Amino acid sequence: MTATQLQTPPSRVSAATTARSDAASAASPASPVPGRRSGPGPLATLADAGLEVPVLGGGAVRHVNLDVAASAPAFDAVARHVARVLPYYASVHRGSGYPSQAATALVEDARATVARHVGARDSDVVVFTRNTTDALNLLATAVPGETVVLDVEHHANLLPWRGRRVVVGRPTIAATLSALAEELASRPAALLSVTGASNVTGEVLPIDALARLAHEHGARLAVDAAQLLPHRRVDLVASGVDYLAFSGHKAYAPFGSGALVGRADWLDAAPGYLAGGGAVESVRLDGAAWKTGADRHEAGTPNVVGIAALARALVELERLGADARHAHESALSARLHEGLAAQRGVRVIRGFDDADDRLGIATIELERGSVGLVAAALAAEHGISVRAGRFCAHPFFDRVASRANGLRASLGAGSSADDVDRFLEALARLVADGPAHEYERTPEGWCPRADDRPRISFD
Numbered sequence: 001m002t003a004t005q006l007q008t009p010p011s012r013v014s015a016a017t018t019a020r021s022d023a024a025s026a027a028s029p030a031s032p033v034p035g036r037r038s039g040p041g042p043l044a045t046l047a048d049a050g051l052e053v054p055v056l057g058g059g060a061v062r063h064v065n066l067d068v069a070a071s072a073p074a075f076d077a078v079a080r081h082v083a084r085v086l087p088y089y090a091s092v093h094r095g096s097g098y099p100s101q102a103a104t105a106l107v108e109d110a111r112a113t114v115a116r117h118v119g120a121r122d123s124d125v126v127v128f129t130r131n132t133t134d135a136l137n138l139l140a141t142a143v144p145g146e147t148v149v150l151d152v153e154h155h156a157n158l159l160p161w162r163g164r165r166v167v168v169g170r171p172t173i174a175a176t177l178s179a180l181a182e183e184l185a186s187r188p189a190a191l192l193s194v195t196g197a198s199n200v201t202g203e204v205l206p207i208d209a210l211a212r213l214a215h216e217h218g219a220r221l222a223v224d225a226a227q228l229l230p231h232r233r234v235d236l237v238a239s240g241v242d243y244l245a246f247s248g249h250k251a252y253a254p255f256g257s258g259a260l261v262g263r264a265d266w267l268d269a270a271p272g273y274l275a276g277g278g279a280v281e282s283v284r285l286d287g288a289a290w291k292t293g294a295d296r297h298e299a300g301t302p303n304v305v306g307i308a309a310l311a312r313a314l315v316e317l318e319r320l321g322a323d324a325r326h327a328h329e330s331a332l333s334a335r336l337h338e339g340l341a342a343q344r345g346v347r348v349i350r351g352f353d354d355a356d357d358r359l360g361i362a363t364i365e366l367e368r369g370s371v372g373l374v375a376a377a378l379a380a381e382h383g384i385s386v387r388a389g390r391f392c393a394h395p396f397f398d399r400v401a402s403r404a405n406g407l408r409a410s411l412g413a414g415s416s417a418d419d420v421d422r423f424l425e426a427l428a429r430l431v432a433d434g435p436a437h438e439y440e441r442t443p444e445g446w447c448p449r450a451d452d453r454p455r456i457s458f459d
């Protein structure tokens with residue numbers, strides 16, 4: 001693509017147009033098995049519903065977003081909420097005007113919504129952050145001792161900890177819990193910090209059992225819920241989890257906000273995460289009196305719109321219902337995994353033999369060929385977004401995979417059976433026959449040699 005190819009963005013089409021383009025794409029090369037689809041449609045309407053993307057050789061197809069685990073599109077309800085609150089956007093906490101009070105109420109109501117959504121204890125604090133990475137880095141400044149983690153972690157839950165001790169996962173979750181117990185018994189640790197679900201395999205870890213394990217050994221449990229929270233019910237009181245970190249952009253609220261929820265004492269004893277206005281009661285030139293609670297770690301002007309969006313997304317998740325979301329994603333996930341199991345030359349990566357609960361995530365490796373090339377061709381020729389790489393979980397990936405990189409397909413509340421089928425069909429074709437166009441390896445990865453897709457511009 002060149003700068004001279006600037007065009008208007010592909011349309012977000014109406015339902016009627018979508019039906020037409022689906023019918024058209026069912027007969028197109030991207031969808032070679034017309035008429036065989038049935039199964040769940042989307043559970044929720046997302047802001048990208050009906051989006052069309054250009055493909056090589058001209059034309060456009062309905063976009064299939066199977067990269068939801070990286071960043072989920074906004075719920076339509078969230079996008080509408082943001083438009084509704086924007087006129088009231090104003091300074092928070094200090095302004096005297098009506099919009100300022102409305103913005104302050106948005107932030108404080110959102111705090112209450114987050115606390116309710118995750119079943120927080122009355123004494124827990126909800127600190128708004130930029131994302132999960134930020135939330136875990138904040139917690140790392142407050143841990144009064146060593147932290148034990150698993151090697152299955154995303155880098156966000158591997159790198160921040162001072163005094164980090166890593167336990168290598170075993171072939172089963174049961175054996176991994178025993179290994180964690182051994183590690184915690186061998187030397188005191190203040191914190192066990194574990195992912196609620198792997199972003200590589202989608203395997204869900206038993207956070208209630210992990211909380212009991214940590215507590216039996218005098219430690220607390222932090223859960224990286226970046227993947228778990230958007231897909232499963234999470235309840236701090238019921239599970240015993242002490243700290244929870246998550247991101248709005250993975251929970252259908254991509255507006256730059258996340259949260260750390262948990263016990264106040266460590267956070268109140270830690271230095272303010274950011275030094276500045278709002279975090280202090282008073283300042284003299286020779287010192288400052290720091291606040292406690294969320295304020296202590298939220299210096300500066302907060303992301304009011306992002307926080308409002310995050311809270312609205314949680315309300316929408318509740319409206320859809322955790323059981324309905326689970327059932328929807330499980331049905332699609334089963335379809336995805338069955339389809340992958342039937343494909344030659346494709347292997348699904350697993351971390352644990354006994355993981356009986358998996359999010360709608362499948363990471364595969366190919367017997368032959370490059371997953372990066374396949375990912376590029378899925379996008380350029382079939383309008384399907386996936387992700388290739390090691391998913392910011394290098395130690396885990398390197399332990400469980402036999403190739404250098406994997407290709408991840410991930411599902412969410414906006415996914416449909418048609419999405420899964422289009423992916424499976426396109427993958428089978430690419431693995432068997434290779435791409436229909438030529439690609440070259442560039443520093444940015446595989447790219448079509450002659451890319452005639454219009455370059456997008458929002459001007």
Ligand SMILES: Cc1ncc(COP(=O)(O)O)c(C=O)c1O
Nearest residue numbers: 131132133154156199226227247
């Ligand atoms: C399990 C897990 N933890 C943490 C993160 C980091 O999330 P963020 O980039 O929103 O900080 C991710 C992102 O992919 C993730 O999947």
